Amino acid sequence: EIVLTQSPGTLSLSPGERATLSCRASQSLSNSYVAWYQQKPGQAPRLLIYGASSRATGVPDRFSGSGSGTDFALTISRLEPEDFAVYYCQQYGGSPLFTFGPGTKVDIK
Amino acid sequence: QVQLQESGPGLVKPSETLSLTCSVSGGSISNYFWNWIRQPAGKGLEWIGRIYAGGRTTDNPALKGRVTMSLDPSNNLFSLHLSSVAAADTAVYYCARGGIVGAPGLYYFDYWGQGALVSVSS
Numbered sequence: 001e002i003v004l005t006q007s008p009g010t011l012s013l014s015p016g017e018r019a020t021l022s023c024r025a026s027q028s029l030s031n032s033y034v035a036w037y038q039q040k041p042g043q044a045p046r047l048l049i050y051g052a053s054s055r056a057t058g059v060p061d062r063f064s065g066s067g068s069g070t071d072f073a074l075t076i077s078r079l080e081p082e083d084f085a086v087y088y089c090q091q092y093g094g095s096p097l098f099t100f101g102p103g104t105k106v107d108i109k
Numbered sequence: 110q111v112q113l114q115e116s117g118p119g120l121v122k123p124s125e126t127l128s129l130t131c132s133v134s135g136g137s138i139s140n141y142f143w144n145w146i147r148q149p150a151g152k153g154l155e156w157i158g159r160i161y162a163g164g165r166t167t168d169n170p171a172l173k174g175r176v177t178m179s180l181d182p183s184n185n186l187f188s189l190h191l192s193s194v195a196a197a198d199t200a201v202y203y204c205a206r207g208g209i210v211g212a213p214g215l216y217y218f219d220y221w222g223q224g225a226l227v228s229v230s231s
Contacts, residue, residue: 032213032214032216033216035216035217035218037218043223044203044205044221044222044223044224045154045203045218045221046221047217047218047219050215050216050217050219051214056219088153088154090154090217090218092216092217093216095170096156096168096169096170096171097156097159097167097169098144098156098216099156100153100154100155100156101153102153103153
């Protein structure tokens with residue numbers, strides 16, 4: 001099983017600040033196989049980034065993804081009030097076919 | 110706009126079978142992968158399995174063969190059956206669309222249902 005580790009567990013920031021979230025895989029991944037989701041309380045996850053760095057339709061350009069191999073990152077350039085949420089990375093490949101990281105909570109400082 | 114909606118009992122007894130249906134509107138279920146993902150309260154996401162054209166399926170080995178899925182193209186819906194449930198199966202269950210069958214590079218979930226809370230309790 002490919003295990004994803006996300007850090008930090010919680011990120012406390014103020015609106016307007018930059019957020020950098022990390023996702024590390026237990027083995028090397030193709031960039032095509034990495035995605036990021038945002039989840040707010042009581043809602044389903046929302047796709048933000050696919051293919052490690054491509055923004056999904058309608059996602060603001062303050063969200064960006066980067067990385068390769070085992071280390072990937074999601075960056076929010078300037079936090080807006082609606083960006084405070086939990087963020088999950090996800091990978092494809094191996095068994096099980098899809099796994100998710102444990103999530104990073106971005107909360108208001 | 111593609112929309113997904115889960116439906117099914119919110120309470121299932123231990124050892125019985127959990128059954129959920131996902132209705133898809135705004136697009137055909139043909140040619141796509143259709144997935145089930147769950148999330149226990151306050152915890153992370155677990156992929157359960159997927160189904161695609163012709164009823165072909167792949168599921169998570171961690172669920173030890175308890176997963177059955179079916180596809181109903183005539184009604185644009187697909188279903189999940191999880192047998193021999195226990196308290197650990199209590200979660201919000203989501204259906205989600207995956208990539209296009211035969212199109213490489215689409216390894217993510219772009220449309221999700223709102224989720225259905227299923228509790229396992231006697």
